[in-house]
Amino acid sequence: MEFAIQYWHWIVFGMLLILAELVVPSFTIFWFGLGAFIIAGLLALSVDISLSWQLLIWALSSTAFTLIWFRFFRPWMQDHTKAGIxxxxxxxxxxxxxxxxxxxxxxxxxxxxxxxxxxxxxxxxxxxxxxxxxxxxxxxxxxxxxxxxx
The missing domain is CATH 2.40.50.140 (Nucleic acid-binding proteins)
Structure with missing residues (x-):
């Protein structure tokens, strides 16, 4: 009996990672959850990808999401007013x-x-x-x- 990872496995994994963000408020784990949704989307489109490629795509997409967030969007969203000082x-x-x-x-x-x-x-x-x-x-x-x- 062979076990194959289905798209819904990645959806559940992504949801667990996003929920983990509630416990660890660094806004980093969230992007790894989105990376899991990317793999879920590819598998839902009936793209046959081996487990090693799934893990590689998940790691690369998660890293890309994280870098984009910290490099471009986070600095743009910081409060530049003098409130609090x-x-x-x-x-x-x-x-x-x-x-x-x-x-x-x-x-x-x-x-x-x-x-x-x-x-x-x-x-x-x-x-x-x-x-x-x-x-x-x-x-x-x-x-x-x-x-x-x-």
Whole structure:
């Protein structure tokens, strides 16, 4: 009795590899699953391929998918915004004081363009500031800006 690998064996193998990607989130195993689907498609089209050729085609197609992903598509899909790097994104921005700090109360500065989604921020300044002064952002501390008057 001789055992022959059928197209559905490759489909199941491909699905198992793609499901394994849920456990190992590197987005690499996924491409080997797609390579298995290539072999399944060839076998479904009644192409008679020996097991050694199936394994070779699977390895080459999986490698090609992986290289194409990492070389061309992954760099294109990376986030190039400044989200998540708030300190660097807002340092040096200038705004106008619309409420001067008082005893027990922080001041409020307004920016012409929103910083991190908001155009008004509470601030702390080591120097005395008054209404209408221009201040520059040094750092973000929680939900409060640390500013300086220049």
């Amino acid at each position: 708030a300190r660097e994104a807002i340092r040096g921005e200038s705004g106008q004081v619309i409420r001067a700090p008082e005893e027990g109360q922080r001041g409020i500065v307004r920016f012409s363009t929103p910083l991190l989604g908001d155009d008004e921020w509470e601030f702390i300044c080591s120097e005395p500031v008054s209404l209408g002064d221009r201040v520059f952002v040094l750092e973000l501390s929680g939900n409060t800006l640390i500013v300086e008057k220049r």
